[in-house]
Amino acid sequence: MTTTATTVQQATPASPGAGGVGLRLRGLRRSFGATTALDGLDLDIAPGELVALLGPSGCGKTTALRIIAGFETADTGELLIGDEDVTAVPANRRDIGMVFQSYSLFPTMTAAENVAYGLRVRKVSKAERAARAEELLELVGLPGREKHYPHQLSGGQQQRVALARALAIRPRMLLLDEPLSALDAKVRLQLREEIRRLQLELGITTVFVTHDQEEALSMADRVAVMKDGRLEQCAAPNELYERPTTPFVAEFVGTMNRLPGVVRDGGTVEVLGRRLPVHGECPGTGRTVEVLLRPEGLKVRTGTDADGEAATVRVATFLGSTTRLLLTTDSGAEAKADLPSWEADALTPGARCTLTPHEKPVLVEEAA
Amino acid sequence: MAGMTATPRTRTATPRQPGRPLRSRPYGSVLVLLLAALYFLVPVAASLWFTVDDPGKGLTFGAYAKGLRDGGMATSLGLSVRLGLATVALGLLLMVPTMVVVTLRLPKLRRVVEVLCMVPLIMPPIALVAGVSTVLSWEDDLRTTPLWGTFQALHDKNFPLVLVLVYTVMSLPFLYRSLDGGLRAVDLKTLVEASRSLGASRPGTLCRVVVPNLRPAIVSGAVLSLAMVLGEFTVANVLGFEPFSVWMVHVGEYEAQLSVAAAMLSLLITWGLLLLLTNLAGGRNRNRNRDRDRNRTGNRRRTTV
The missing domain is CATH 3.40.50.300 (P-loop containing nucleotide triphosphate hydrolases)
Structure with missing residues (x-):
């Protein structure tokens, strides 16, 4: 050819x-x-x-x-x-x-x-x-x-x-x-x-x-x-x-979670117990926002601890090399998280876990 | 020996159940086909018998010989064929570009064009010819104007253009229906855009892409229009012209056998002409369809990649 x-x-x-x-x-x-x-x-x-x-x-x-x-x-x-x-x-x-x-x-x-x-x-x-x-x-x-x-x-x-x-x-x-x-x-x-x-x-x-x-x-x-x-x-x-x-781009390209957060000083936002820098437009301090996070941008640990937010696994979908988890946080938010399948063995539906975001700049949108 | 006798038993392992035919015979279909064939063939056969049976002489082809020798028949048939071809040419020249433009550019006008084209189908020819006669009667009033020459040409006995114009109007329903079917069968917009993107002009696209793709529809419309013109009587008779249909009726008034023989000959000639037209214009499409049918059969046995 x-x-x-x-x-x-x-x-x-x-x-x-x-x-x-x-x-x-x-x-x-x-x-x-x-x-x-x-x-x-x-x-x-x-x-x-x-x-x-x-x-x-x-x-x-x-x-x-x-x-x-x-x-x-x-x-x-x-x-x-x-x-x-x-x-x-x-x-x-x-x-x-x-x-x-x-x-x-x-x-x-x-x-x-x-x-x-x-x-x-x-x-x-x-x-x-x-x-x-x-x-x-x-x-x-x-x-x-x-x-x-x-x-x-x-x-x-x-x-x-x-x-x-x-x-x-x-x-x-x-x-x-x-x-x-x-x-x-x-x-x-x-x-x-x-x-x-x-x-x-x-x-x-x-x-x-x-x-x-x-x-x-x-x-x-x-x-x-x-x-x-x-x-x-x-x-x-x-x-x-x-x-x-x-x-719009964030949600149109790939899968995106919308999780509740609060804008803090210095262009940061607090979400899932962590402070992350805001990328792009940032509303005023103290405003409630929706934080856009990719499923692979979330870390899931078995068991609950103070670092992050406790959540329960609702659905685990095996996708080959990765497994997609559908989780509900204790505050009621729903999130999707992708993790290597070998790490997801214990995360069966009903399992308790802790959810934390990766330390990366995130997009936020004012909550409706 | 035992082995040899076993073979026939294996072959008859699925015995046919007595009293249950493998497939029911299509008696109903055969009956319908037979009735339809009788409906069409009996009048033709009766006409044929009428033309060759002379009560005094027995079987004779004299009526046919006389018809072929008759100058009136050749003249009138020639006129009918020329009128038919001119009608088809004018109708297609008018309708193909119109339909293409309506499909591509003015799809909202499709219904309007359809209604206009269907009007001749619901309007009796006698009403149409009454209007035409009125217009032609203006000739004397126009004697001193340049239009007078045009009026003369319109009803020239050798080739009455007025008949071509009227027949073109009468052929619109056939042309519309055929072309509409053809246009709906192809994705004309994409084909035209593909041709344009490859550098073709609009007329070039019409000739190289649109017309070849509409060929079956064009042939179908042409065949129907030609058949209509060859058999049309009312308009030609009222306007005083003598194409083949009118000549046949006139001859039938004093020589019935010759008239029916002419009808039989015209039937053969018309069939021949239509067959020729279909073959000339539709050859490649027929081959394509045959290939497609063969391909479909083949595809049932293999997976296409």
Whole structure:
């Protein structure tokens, strides 16, 4: 596979290669009647970077992608690919490859004809088209399927052909609109790795829309979390997980506990018998807040002692290497805690234990 | 020897229970099929017998020979075919882009277009032709205007454009229904966007992606429209033109056997024409469907990766 990819890059000097082009979204706004889909979206994507747009349904991620592709027009704002302002450029002149959520292969064309379609539009010679189609199908792991029609291919194979078709035109950038959502779990995992491998090999700037946080975190260089048409946070996956800047991001990415706490002096908060530094916005001293803590950010000790808060195990769910405990503290708060399965042997439902947080900065939100 | 005699016993290990057939025979289905076949074939067979049976001479194909020699039949049939093809062409030119635009850009207008296209189905042709006759009667008032030439062309006896226009309106329900079914069967929006993202212009997308995907629907609409035009009588007769259907009725007034022979010939010609159209336009799709059917059968036996 590596050999093939190298061949492709050598054979395509016009390909973006390791450079790629950057993308800048400046104050994009788009409304559909009374609904605001995008509310001043700003985002910079570096050349060769894979950025995932992540968010709940209706957050505007697909609208943003469609504006980048040229299928929707922004009410205001501008869109720059490299240094070129493409805000008003029609979709067919943007040189952007796109893979859609639903199977978008042309049903009347074979796999090779589908891959070569963009080249045919560009009036590339028949021989060159055939060679490029063969090369791309091999690149996506479908050699020998040139003459298969879409209905003769499985869902995963169809999406591979769609990827090959999008890459065949040597686009300036690649857009992926939830390309894996229609596939079963095993194929999704396999294809996700292949897309990332190809993206890295070709160095093509890629924007990937998904509502699956695992997909976003595992594939992207950076993840842009959106809410109500706005960008909440755009950061590398580990930073997003470890240091979310807003409660929404903290809760949307991964699992989060909300435990009662009280703000103390010096930007600290008291929770589960410990004082922790507050990261981000901190209400005034003495205010009651909800402290956001990850399940793996809680320590659980068998038995009760003064350091921490006593709790009772309600449910223990074995997840392989870890076990998730659902606990109720003596003050009535519910918490989830993840700990290595070998440490959780004694923590069966009904067991008494002590809960303490790890010493890390935490996000807080004023209690309702 | 004992071993040899044991083999037959093993083969008959699952004996069929007496009095219980493995599968009930589909007598009901056969009966329905037989009745339907009789309903369609008896009139055709009776007509065929009427055309070849001469009470004085016995079996003869004279009526057919006369029909083929008759210049009127060739002229009227030729006119009907030309009118049919022109109607199909105009109808498709009008309806395919309209339906595509409505589907992609103006989905809220779908119901409006549907209702408009269905109007000719509920409006009797005689009412339609009454309106057309009134418009054509304005010809004298327009004699001094440039429109007069257009009116002349509209009812040129050799190729009455007015019939093409009326037939196009009458074919709208067939075209709408077929195209609507075709459009609902494909994810047109995604296909068009995929084509556009690959650099194709809108007309290019229409020709390279939309039309090939709508081919079965287009063929179906074309076949229905063509069949309608070839059999239409009221409008042509009232407006005073003589396509094949009108000629047949006229001939039937003084030569019944020739008229029925012409009807039989027209039946064959129409079938041939429709078959040709279906084959020409739907060949690749048929192969695709055959492949798909074969694939489905194969998929039942293997797991697709």
